[in-house]
Amino acid sequence: MLEHIISEWIRCIDIYYVINSDGNYQFKSNEIDDQLENDMLEFVEANKALVQEQANTSNIQNDMLEALAQDQANTSIIQSHSQAYYTSRKLTEFFFQDKKSEGLEFEIKD
Numbered sequence: 001m002l003e004h005i006i007s008e009w010i011r012c013i014d015i016y017y018v019i020n021s022d023g024n025y026q027f028k029s030n031e032i033d034d035q036l037e038n039d040m041l042e043f044v045e046a047n048k049a050l051v052q053e054q055a056n057t058s059n060i061q062n063d064m065l066e067a068l069a070q071d072q073a074n075t076s077i078i079q080s081h082s083q084a085y086y087t088s089r090k091l092t093e094f095f096f097q098d099k100k101s102e103g104l105e106f107e108i109k110d
Contacts, residue, residue: 008036009043020044 021044 005036005039009040012036012040 020041
């Protein structure tokens with residue numbers, strides 16, 4: 001039974017799909033009975049749904065990649081800030097160490 005349906009699809013589906021893929025479903029043939037037509041129509045609709053699902057999945061993946069890129073940028077900013085803090089701290093220590101040697105005593109307390 002299934003083998004017969006598949007062989008009928010192979011014989012008819014290419015022409016049916018090309019002519020009716022626009023949604024008008026105008027093509028009729030004496031060789032295609034109502035059941036086969038319904039089966040092919042179901043296949044066409046399922047294919048449209050699959051294409052839409054793949055497009056939606058692609059959009060979700062793009063959104064996830066954008067979010068990941070933003071997270072990486074935020075991490076980079078945080079790392080830059082900690083590096084800036086460290087550099088600022090070292091420069092301050094160096095500056096006040098220089099002032100101590102000149103006899104100017106300043107101290108920064110945390």
